[in-house]
Amino acid sequence: VYRAADGWCAIAAPTQHLWEQLCTAIGRRDLGADPALADNAGRVAQRARVETALRGWVADRRVADVVAVLGGTVPVGPVQNAPEWRTDPHFAARRMLVEVTHPHHRPTVQLGCPIKLTATPSSVHLRPPRLDEHGDELRAELETRRGEG
Incomplete structure (x- = not known):
């Protein structure tokens, strides 16, 4: 994740092919060719x-410009x-916005499963837990694990 002039962007190049594509796109073919x-x-x-x-390459560019240069070539x-993804048409089109209810709070929108x-x-099966709702069970499990190892 890299800081751009107006926000942050995520870039991934886990394979050699993507790495070379990234290096070409940012004008650093020397890095792509380095053994x-x-x-x-x-x-x-x-x-x-x-x-x-x-x-260095991302810092002076706007996020939209980074995405425009790399998009379609490199992830x-x-x-x-939250305010941005809640209003992003892409998230709505992919059915990524899921309303969940909670017994002690108003309904809220959260991100759904991206797959x-x-x-x-996929669907959301459970509501978000209340503060410390499962605390006793988690602490008991941690205590059991401490005793095992």
Whole structure:
């Protein structure tokens, strides 16, 4: 996740092909051709170098510009806060906005499951828990696990 001039965006390039596409898009073919960065393990080992290059490229651009340059080539998207995703037409079209009820609060909208399967559609089965609603069970389980190991 990288800070842009007007917000944040997420960029992913876990494969060599996507890494090379990303490097080309940001004008850093040298990184894409570097044998030390030829696989994910190499990029993780040199994370500081990779992060510096990406942060530098993203920093002066608007999120929409980063998405426009990388979108369709490299997985990228804006990081949205609740007011943004609640009004995003894409979230509505993908049925990502789910209203849930709670016995002690007004109904609220939360994000649904991003995985959409035709034969087995997802749904929200439980309401959000009340503060410490499952605390006793969780503490008991933690205590049991402490005794085991």
